[in-house]
Amino acid sequence: MTGTVEKKLSELGIKLTAPAAPIANYVPFVRTGNLLTVSGQICLDADGKLVAAGQLGGGVSIEDGQKAARACAVNLLAQVKAALGDLDKVRRVVRLGGFVNSAAGFGDGPKVMNGASDLMVAVFGDKGRHARSTVGVAALPRDAAIEVEGLFEVS
Amino acid sequence: MTGTVEKKLSELGIKLTAPAAPIANYVPFVRTGNLLTVSGQICLDADGKLVAAGQLGGGVSIEDGQKAARACAVNLLAQVKAALGDLDKVRRVVRLGGFVNSAAGFGDGPKVMNGASDLMVAVFGDKGRHARSTVGVAALPRDAAIEVEGLFEVS
């Protein structure tokens, strides 16, 4: 029997695969008290391929950036499931930090990050409504178009 | 009757207006336990206009950047007031994260961010002394010159 949140994921056609291993000497999440800090996730798909590479305001369209942001959110959820076993233990998505690979002057980062935020609300409902910071960065690991980190209150 | 902190704001000639609504699918703040996480605020004035647009080390002077950083801090306070009702419930400004829209090589981000930090100390005194990270980013929402996020310990 799967929990409420995973049923919702399934309805959305999202299957969580084994989460990406960190590409360096760190861990994907740390729990301290009721707070779960999840490492920045780049926009890899289930096959480990980048959903979008390069810069917004450069070669990457807003639509592709949104898909990439959604992939980051899926990867965050895979890490949360690995950490907790059960996504129903998430009491609140506290914060998402969105780093958008951006050409100078690209001002539509928030539209791109909605790809991640919308998924959290679709999956968790009101518990998925989070604080957020979105900034445009010069470069990201593997030239990913977007990286998203997360902070969750958990039981 | 207004609280101590709001009296101080009033002495500084600062009026908190209705805080900016998030420009995307997220919320302006989340409280978990005694920690209040406030979403990144760009440098909008009371009329919703950018105090400064563009890059430091480009068209924006350090002085204008400082005014913009101060505006971000005012917007953070407006969100804290919306969250708590009373700014006297702030026990400590824990952390400010400053994202300065910067041309490559611009090394004076800390001077710019002082516009935000100085206001916190002016308003809260020792409780306003915070940890801080300042970085220069390639792009910000609406091409704002600066964005600041905040973490507060509250009662």
Added chain:
Amino acid sequence: MTGTVEKKLSELGIKLTAPAAPIANYVPFVRTGNLLTVSGQICLDADGKLVAAGQLGGGVSIEDGQKAARACAVNLLAQVKAALGDLDKVRRVVRLGGFVNSAAGFGDGPKVMNGASDLMVAVFGDKGRHARSTVGVAALPRDAAIEVEGLFEVS
């Protein structure tokens, strides 16, 4: 008599000097409950000189970037010691945030940040294994090649 962690530092040939004073109006760390937030530290050596200046993917090699990241980690530890008196009070390195001064398209930030992560694990063992976000930024204070902020669970 020094603690276990400082003995380890000593074996690694690392001497913590007086931590850098903030170069602006903020403090180097804030403790709230069992969480210690440490301000972003740039790659200064014991003499206050930059270990590496400029951009990765520009004039700075990955090797020099790694040394710079290690210096940031040493500076974080100096701040933690100033905060706690005793590094053995660190229960867990919760999160490192790595900001790598990067030319557009530089995708090897994680390799650079390993200079900081590896030191934490060398010093603290399993308690040093942390969550991490690495992003490439357009500019850093004093044109430092890297800045790292830290979050620690402490007793």
